[in-house]
Amino acid sequence: MNIGEIARRAGVSRSTVSYALSGKRPVSDDTRRKIQQVVDELGYRPSASARALANGRTSTIGLVFPPAGNHYTGMQLDFIGSVVEAAATYDYDVLLSPSGVDSDRSFQRLLGERRVDGAILMEIRLEDDRAEHLATLDFPSVAIGRTARPEGSWWVGLDHTALVQRCVHHLADLGHRRVAFVNRPEQLLRAGYESAHRGLDGFTKAAAERGLTVRTYCCGDDAASGQTCLERILHDDPATTALVTLNEAALGGLYRGLAEAGRHVPRDFSVTGVVAGRWAETVTPQLTAADVPAAEMGRLAVDLLVERLDHPDAPPRHHLLVPPISLRASTGPAGTTPIADAGPDTTP
Amino acid sequence: MNIGEIARRAGVSRSTVSYALSGKRPVSDDTRRKIQQVVDELGYRPSASARALANGRTSTIGLVFPPAGNHYTGMQLDFIGSVVEAAATYDYDVLLSPSGVDSDRSFQRLLGERRVDGAILMEIRLEDDRAEHLATLDFPSVAIGRTARPEGSWWVGLDHTALVQRCVHHLADLGHRRVAFVNRPEQLLRAGYESAHRGLDGFTKAAAERGLTVRTYCCGDDAASGQTCLERILHDDPATTALVTLNEAALGGLYRGLAEAGRHVPRDFSVTGVVAGRWAETVTPQLTAADVPAAEMGRLAVDLLVERLDHPDAPPRHHLLVPPISLRASTGPAGTTPIADAGPDTTP
């Protein structure tokens, strides 16, 4: 079942079999046919390990993703799926690597033991030691996300700042004056998660531009946290009439909190944010949001990585995506809620 | 940066380095220290490919999961995460393999090219060609799910029949007489998906036992489908007062359909089913459901696979899980809805 066996049965040398299969040198038609016949008969397939050892490439890419400790979001699933699928079209396999607190161990396996030709990093932080490490090693990698200084590196990211700004402007245009921001969990913010930071920046900036009264909150990645977060929002400022969130997993809890507080969406309260489209549609009313094109981002990341692998000296490339806000049903004009500081121009 | 280089710098032979690192033969303390020092200095790590070639094991397991064409459900994400995490504790890496329509291509890569030592199969069908294929090859694998005849194979599954039966009994105990079943998409049912079939069986059986009037539906794996499915249910029999579902992704849509039809959950309509706990909590009111212990199942699958890899002659083992129903807030006693065929013992 190895190349020597094929060679023996076909009555040729091992190298001829190799050339016949790879096409890297001409082989006569007769010989090729004979070899192909034997190969088909025995269902021979060359060993990936041997091939990897011989030509120094594993045809595998590593996908470094967050450990299960953090709750997974639907977005991440879409990333993984699309990365695997895109990699398959290039004949690459995908090796999953959880990058936990001891990111070293996992990294050592991937890089030190040369299990993969390149890597895709998820859940990027503004100051990302993993990304820096890979950069100093000049190891082919593409980040899904953008560090604080992304110059000279390969990445595909979302312009969270701009997206959240748009959300705020959208709310301001509707007349909302008191708006809350529901961010990812505090520990992620402290860890420097890119989306949490840039989203917050965008919120703060846009709120200042429009002169809004705002409060910002961190919120755990689950429904229960979302609910308590909403309770806090209304407790801190009952006149709040809208919120912007990055927190997909808390969304259901935010809605529940609103329902239990008797605030009808979108009549009494508007909700918007940055969320994968598929999840924005599961809540009622459907969320008006900037849809994260997770599948596209995964595909683009693989495209970039393959390009980098094929052309080691190619200059760095990146994609910064700014998907439009999908208008669904969760935002509406700021109404005259009992405690709201409504403008003077309300109808009598 | 290879073992020869280490040997040279440490002034010993390559085999001594190998033995020093693996501990498979005694090495003097002096020599071991010297070698370790050189290794640390150079940050040497043995090449995975070379090692795999030499000892015939890749320290990698394959995770065969459904292609992105089907929408992913949250459950699958939990499986993937827990499998990766559990595998890491055994020092195994996880290679993702999309098993699409041309499952052959992907399988050939995994098995033919010997990229993995064993495999875990997700999304099992009652008649599963992949599982059969692996069984005839005697390739170490564990299924997450149970085929029609699981005897003699390794798997960890959920007793969908029993779980759905419990859901039905729960509803019947609450007085519901007209109940609908919302299954996975029709194409999956036709393809023979285990959960869809066994769940349906359980539903039909329990409904017959309790003499309920029932209808069964297939429903796409997304919110929009859930909504239209619910519209059909109420159109076909407006007196329906409860439903049982296996379809996690449609849940949000089902709720929306109920809301738009003016049916309040759980006062006018009860909803229950088999859904991963985390997702059951994102809807309002929170879903009373048999919580799929996806993380535990992933871990168990890895445990079984590792056992099988370590003891090639061990007799087949499996785990059939029957998690309890978590009572949350989506079910209640059957009320007297306008069109309901309520029993004679209603209060005046």
Place this chain on the structure above:
DNA sequence: TCGGGGAATCGAACCGGTTCGATCTAGGAG
């Protein structure tokens, strides 16, 4: 008729580890 050149094939080395058998040495028993 002879030489040159290209196509087809072969043998051997190499990738970077593991492992078997052999050699060498030192220490303890007889």
Place this chain on the structure above:
DNA sequence: CTCCTAGATCGAACCGGTTCGATTCCCCGA
């Protein structure tokens, strides 16, 4: 003092491919 054994180390073969240089053979032009 000799013999035996166990511990430490080495060299070589092997895993299963790829690839380089050399060889053979045939056809064509001079």
